[in-house]
Amino acid sequence: MNLEKQIRKLARSFYWQTLYNASKENQGIKLFNNESNFSFIQIRFLHWLKIYSMLYEELSEQHWENLNRKIIEDDMRCDAFLTWRGKQIDRQNFKLREDRRKMQNKNKSKGTSYKIYQGPTNKNKEVDK
């Protein structure tokens, strides 16, 4: 089994997911023996810990119809799902931006605008005197 496969298998295991989630709540729980100068492998492992934590959370919330445990545990299907998920999120964000832009244009055409306060005028100063 190649290194990446082994890292992923460890990252989605019950032991490491539990440790990861616990370390988020309790800073006293360390994932690694070293506290700095992390190797590239450790960085990749952290990346996969985060990804699998997110996937298990979305699975428990039944966020996606086409996500199940078998898919998470199959590297190829998991990669396929992550590619698809990325596209879905991009589409959602694009739609949000478009809706926001339409709302702003609608407000402009209604003449909804706000006068910017420019401080006291000379007329007011004379009155104050």
Added chain:
Amino acid sequence: MDKKQLEKLKDIAKNLEVPFNPEVLIQEGNAIFVRGSDIYRCRVPSYKEKVLAQEYRNKKYAELMERGEHYTEKGLRKVIKNRKVDPIDIDALEKDKEKKLDELKDLQLDLATQITENKKVDELKKKINEKYYEAFKLVIEISEYLSPCLEYNVREEYIKYLTCLCTEIEGSGGHWTRVWNSLEDMENSTGKIVENAIKVMTEIVYSDES
């Protein structure tokens, strides 16, 4: 791609695998591997060691530039493209590789919409595997054409230097000592230790800086 070619590529991929326990590598940061009755480790280099390796790499770069024996990557691409016998367009090979990766993404999007295990899932997985190896074949081909270039050589020197500094052998009492005191010692060393150690160090430090 035929079955024989696919098997050959799988062998190449297997040779790139590193021989050690990943859980130890993850928890320790260091990579421990065994050869015969000896236990070795490739330590994660410290910041100072990385700086020394970068200085060595820069010195080697200047030396090789002055000698004029190596093309830069840009120059080598031009030479290979314009040669009279069997010219190769590396840029075209890279575009082909990107095209294969885009086709792989389309297959992945198709696979992602399959919820139950069925025949289509197996077919798609087989196609994705083949597409992956087609792209991998191009990566190997491009890497072979460009391996004599200056930048590749200098990158190898960086890894070699770190490997020399950070490969240790366990002695009595759990005490670790350097395997090689100098690059020359390492280069003159026989056996598979050097090859294994370089492979391991490449995994530990590979990043944009190398």
